[in-house]
Amino acid sequence: MTGDDEPIMLGEIHMNEDDGRVERRDAAANRYKILQTAERLFAAHGVGNVNMADIAQAAGVGKGTLYRRFANKGELCLALLDTQMADFQNGMLARMQQMNIAGLPKLEQLQQFMDALVYFTDTHSPLLCEVQREGLLPLDNTRLQLPHFWQHMTVSALLRTAAAAGEISPELDTDYLADALLSPLKADFFQFQKTNRGFTLERISAGLRTLISGLRNADPES
Amino acid sequence: MTGDDEPIMLGEIHMNEDDGRVERRDAAANRYKILQTAERLFAAHGVGNVNMADIAQAAGVGKGTLYRRFANKGELCLALLDTQMADFQNGMLARMQQMNIAGLPKLEQLQQFMDALVYFTDTHSPLLCEVQREGLLPLDNTRLQLPHFWQHMTVSALLRTAAAAGEISPELDTDYLADALLSPLKADFFQFQKTNRGFTLERISAGLRTLISGLRNADPES
DNA sequence: CAGATAAGCGGACTAAAGTCCACTTGCAAA
DNA sequence: TTTGCAAGTGGACTTTAGTCCGCTTATCTG
Secondary structure, eight states, rough: OSSOOSSEEEEEEEOOSSSSBBOOOHHHHHHHHHHHHHHHHHHHOOOOOOOOOHHHHHHTOOOHHHEEEHHHHHHHHHHHHHHHHHHHHHEEEEHHHHHHHTTTTTTHHHHHHHHHHHHHHHHHHHHHHHHHHHSSSSSSOGGHHHHHHHHHHHHHHHHHHHHTSSSSSSSOHHHHHHHHGGGGGSSHHHIIIIIIOOHHHHHHHHHHHHHHHHHOOTTTTT | OOSSSOOSSSEEEEEEEEOOOBOOOOHHHHHHHHHHHHHHHHHHHGGOOOOHHHHHHHHTTHHHHHHHHOSSHHHHHHHHHHHHHHHHHHHHHHHHHHEEEEEEEEOHHHHHHHHHEEEEHHHHHHHHHHHHHHHHHSOOGGGGGHHHHHHHHHHHHHHHHHHHHTTSSSSHHHHHHHHHHHHGGSHHHHHHHHHOOOHHHHHHHHHHHHHHHHHHOTOOOO
């Protein structure tokens, strides 16, 4: 992981989002150095105790270079989470296909998804907190809300299919409920529950299962 | 509200938290000036566009003086919300007594509480956002989590009495559920739902009612 | 291969938050 | 009224996030 020599292994090739132009080689090398360095510093001192200037210096690049790639610490953290999020998504997709084949009720699939998400959130809460903190600011946002975005897609889709399958009332506001079920897993709130309240992962999972199971008989008109 | 002359009306007398000593007269006057000024600037330019230095200058005090009273913008906002929160609490207490006398089920009381809280959150979301943002930082926190604290007290108490009254299973994790039901009303998430998702207050209230009504038949063991 | 050019680079610079401390002042005891 | 002093004050100072812009260099075209 640390570099005896790291000249060639540069990870994937990145495109500029707008046009399909490939990132210049020196830029890609710097991107890689930055991510490696950030990961190392975060691990050593904690995400909260490392600032952008530290990262730039330790990576041997100027602040301007760092900020060119990552507009703020949140974006950098998001980049570090990128592969892990992809893995999680792929893993869940596979599991859900299995569960579908096995004929598991949709609500039960939802519960399992939430269980997995509790674990994922716990594992990555420091990085996720940073992502979320930046996401609050009135600017840009969109990029940083990507984690919540696909989580909402998944949960609301599961709720809709559950409604279609007659497991819950078709009148339920699936878009809202997906948001509401996910909100206790926002990184800051999750960390508050673990730290201040002393809740365990099992307790949080169980609570969410309760809320989900309640939807089975929930009345949309009151 | 705006000052033609404001020399004498200084609001209540404040104590130092530790000992019971009364605040010095000049200090009290400055506290008042600061709060007035902040309220005016926030109203004129928006909470997010006003910084501590602006407030200090407009109030005619040094930054040191400002920070002595209010450790950060969040604390200042909390102070501005103080009376409004007290009013809300008193109002809810009264309404809940009425509802108790009228024999309303506890879950219905909870739904009404949440309705009122949705409205309160909406009214004060800019200030609440600021309070919450500061509350995230690893430091002190406690003070700034006060709003969530009493909301949790109220909701968990209602759930417990609902359980005692047989409206919901006595096995439910009322402490967790109170947190979970309140989390979609955290100021940042609420604002996200209004701005990005375009949810109306009615839709949010209805969604929360759905979640609460689901508890009636929720299974704590799955 | 040579020249053009857009992408990349880095550090000086600005802005805002928050700290510090030498000076001032209200309060109360004598 | 005088006086001791804890409380209060204000602005210079430190720190950290983030911007700007002149210089460098990879890549593309001819």
